[in-house]
Every structure is written in structure tokens, then in C-alpha cells.
Amino acid sequence: MCIVYDIQNLVKTYPGQASPANKHITLQIQQGEIFGILGDNGAGKTTLVRQMVNLQASTAGRILLFGQDIRRNMFHVPLHVGYMPQQSQALNNLTVSEALFFTAHLRGMSRAQASKERDRLLQLWQIEDLRNAYSPRLSGGQKRLLRLAVTAAGSPKVLILDEPTNDLDPQRRNLVWNVLRQINEEYGTTIIFITHDAIEAEKIIQRVGIMSAGELVAVGRPSDLKRSIDRKMRLEIFFPPERPPHLPVHLSYHQSQPGRWLILLDREEALTTLDTLHIDHLDDFRLYSATLEDIYLHYVSQ
Template identity: 45%
Template sequence: MTQTKLANLQGLEFTPNQTVYAVEHIAKRYGRGKAAQSARPANLDISLEIKQGEVFGLLGSNGAGKSTLIKQMVNLLSPDEGRISLFGVDIAKKPDIVTRKVAYMPQKPNALLDLTAEEAIYFTGHMRGMSRHDAKKAAAQLVEQWGLGEVRRKAVRNMSGGQNRLVSLAITLVGDLPVMILDEPTNELDPAFRRQVWDHLKEQNTVHGTTIILVTHNVQEAEHVIGRVAIMSKGRMVGMGRVSELKSKIDQSVRLELFIKPDRAEICESQLVALEQARQLKPYHWVVLVPRENAEEDIYKVLGGIRLDNLEDFRVQTASLEDVYMAFTGRTIEDEDE
């Protein structure tokens, strides 16, 4: 099915480069009165546009303000300042456009928990305008696609975290709404299902023209799906652009990853903390960005100072989206203050 035909079925006129979401100078603080004024803003002066057919990423760690922004975009929270429009319609004035056009997958489901997996998918599809027959058929297909056959008649609230995520994903997919917003869609999933999720989202975007907004801190996986990304830190948007464009800004660097033997950590890390371009990602896991021009010489110096027999492993690769995050924020994606 072509994008034009699909969009017409969904009640839209497909226009290349049409703005789906326009977020204008959004700000949000939690609390009331003086408490809200003194609190660090969850969002501050955020503006962005998302075009039809994009796979757009919101990148940041826990506490960066991603979920707060998304909840405002789906009308679960009202911004203190600013305006959000969907297909040119102010969602504060006509909130029903969100339920008709946007499928939202939150981090934690808070509805349909007493229904079985198959019931939750079926009723969601039916509420989105599918006939009973089509909704029942779609629910059965999604149950099979996501390996939910064994729990199809189990209440959602009694499922494991991973099963719950898969049901939430199936609920988001049913009905083929033109916009999908997914908040950390691969949390609690094993590697095989994570790959399946990313592959399916790419297919959904390519084949059906679905506009997809991904909220994630899993930069290594999301990098292969996202076309354009906004980087958030402490409630602010600190960078935005195509992944390739952002990476090109630091592409003069080569990434050296070091995996240190735990019993050699003290001697190695005392040398690494003195290097300006060295960052600790996890315990015993460091990354050093070295200039591409003298990469071979600089890598040799770092490895020579650390000594290979102090390492469990090391890797050399070009800059990643995680390096982009570090360049814009000065910290790793796991270091954000709550």
C-alpha cells in the first residue's frame, strides 16, 4: 500500500515534508506556587518540529525531561508555557485529535491491566475504529507475531516485565494510526526481541509511512533506526539534527574503548582521569576520544601507558551517537542527575 493511500485511509492527506508535531517554547515545572518556582524545570523553552514520515529520537538519560515532554505531546500533562500543535491543530483546544491520530506507548502501562493480552489488543483496535472482525483478527496476528501465545489469556497485570512491554507494543501497533510515540520500547526485553522491535519499527516507517517518535537512552540500538534526534539534558534541549550531521561534528575523533581488569582498576584509572578526553562509562569500562589525524600514535600512547596486560579487552571505532551525547552534555548518558 502506498503512503498516499494509507494516509487517506487514516483521514489524512499525505503531504511530503508536512509538519506533524510543532512544539513551541514549552516549559513545565512540577508543584504549585513557590515550590514550583524554586524547582528545577522538567522542561524549559523546548521547541521542535517533526515531519511526516520521520523516525525522530528523543535522547537522554533518566531525569533529562524526555517523558515529561512526551506526556505533554499526548495531552497527559498541560505545559505551563508554550503551545503544541498536531497536524496544525492546537491540541489544548482540540484534544481529541491526539486520540485519533497518535498511538502512545508509555514506560509503564496504567490502563487495561485487568484485561488479557488478547482482549487489551482487541478492544484498543476496536476503539480506534476497526470493526469487531478486523480487531479480533489483528489481535490474533499481533499475539502470534510477538510470541504472546502462552499468555494470550493471562491478565496484563500478572505478566512479567518483558511480556508486559510486548503487549504494550502490540497495543500501540493495532489500528495503524499515523503517528506512534514509544517511550523506552525495548526496556526489559531480551536481545532477540529488542532486535525484532527495531526491525519492525523500521518496516512500519518504510512500508506504511508511519511517523515514529522514539524516547530512549539506548543509543547503540536506536542509532540504527533514528533519522533525526534531539538531545536532552536537565530539562533542556542541548542539540538537534540528523544523526549523521551530529556525528560529523565530532567525526575528527576515533573512539578507544577500554575494558579494565577489576584487580588492575586503581593503577589504570589513576592515569585515565588525567586525560581530558577520557570518560568512564561503567565500572572498569572507559572510553577515550583521540584526534583522527594522529589516532594511531595517540592510541599507542594510551595503550602503552595502561599496558595491555591490565586490560580484558579494547576496541577502536569511529565516533558513535553516545559520543555525540558526551560532546553536547559533557557526561555519559548514564550520569544525568535525577
């Protein structure tokens, strides 16, 4: 199978910072993969993908795209990669229809082909009713869908998406994952995306890279990574923030928000832990097998 990205010993250090934003990252991404990059804010995810699309110079190491060093040809990345950053002002003076048409045309399509591509994308991303709307007047969620459609215009071989479901309601998030899966299956498109939401990512990814403090701490298929915690259960508890429960001393928790804890515990101690917590004093609780989010928390804590 063809290697799309071959990242070798990559380092990025910003001026005035003692600690590198990326620390000796080595990673290969195969053609046709759906690859997710997970990590909290500041983990180095966006710095990594900005280097992958040649918008950020690396301090050390190198990045090969389809076997070519991306620093040697400034047109190599845009020829093969559609990149969606978290924020973009590039479309502000265009209507939705114009943004899709001109992007497809600039990517090598004739005017007739670009018109067909525009209409296809309007339908695919369910934004047909916005075709004559100007980008600045769109809601946050509508802008997100437009940027996704623009990124996919002309069917580039690789899509790199930075937080593709930010600003979206649950229905539109579902649409995004379904469309990305469809693009991957129909065109063999390699899809690489950043997210901090492991629950969402689990719906689509085939392999995942987990980042923490600039390092790639784990890479693999979720099913393989889960083996490290396959005897664990995920306990999620909800309680009044001013009255936190008392955990057994050997257990630790991750607070995702005030009044909500995530706890990994051995299967054998699930029932005794619930008894200890006095579940009648909780607002709610959920107990189920480990998820991708738990894998992320496990590797980051290591």
C-alpha cells in the first residue's frame, strides 16, 4: 500500500520557547486511511498539521508526501491536499456558490466541470439553500460546512481537517462523519483530522495518533490500543459540583467538567465502587466498556 505521509523525526521549536511544540515525531499514514489525531489544547496537533501542509517550517526532521520532500516544491502540497484550518477569512467576499466554483476551477477543473462540482457539493453537504448567501453572513455551523465543502472541491487525494465538527449541532456533526466516510469509500481519499473529542472520533477513524505535550505517545487502531485497558470499565458519574463524592483511595478520576468525573476501574470492582459512592447521592451514573476517550486518557496519563 502506498505511503501518503512519511514524517521523520519532526521537531518544531518556536522562538522564545524553552520546550519544543513538537518533539521528534515519526509517523506514516497510508493511502486511503482515515487517521485521527487526538490531544488536548496545546498538545501540538495544529502545529503538526501546519507543518504537514507546508505552512509552518520545521526546526528539524522532514516530511515526505507521496515520496517527495514537501520543502522542495511549494506546489506539491496544494496539488494533492485539501486543508481546512480552524479559522479562515479567505471566502469572506464570495457567495457560497462562488467559493465552491472558483475553488474547483483553481484546482484544474474546466468552467463546465467546476459548475457541476459546485452543484454536487451543495447537495452533498446539504447547503443548497445557502448558494447565494455571502460567507460573512453565515452562522458558525454554516461556515464550517462551507469550509468543509471547499476543502473537498475537486476531490483532492488527501483531506486534512482541523476540528471539522466545531460549531456544529449533533445533526450536522452526524452529516460530517457520514459524508467523510462516503468520500473515503467512493474515492479512496486519505482523510486526516484533528479533534479533541474522542467520542466523536471513534465513529469514523481507522487509526489514531494520540498527542500529549508535543509528543506522539501512541499510534494504532483503536481495537489494538484498547487491549492495554481491556479489563477496564468506564464509570461516568454526575453530581452537584459543590458536593463531590468520595472515591476509594486507589482510584483516580478525570474531571471533564464541574460535576462530571470519568473513572477507569477493573471490571471486578465496578459493583463495589458503586456501593462505595452511594449512587442514590449522585445525579446520574453510567457504566460501560472502555472507549477511545479512555484510551486517550490512559496514554496521556502514562
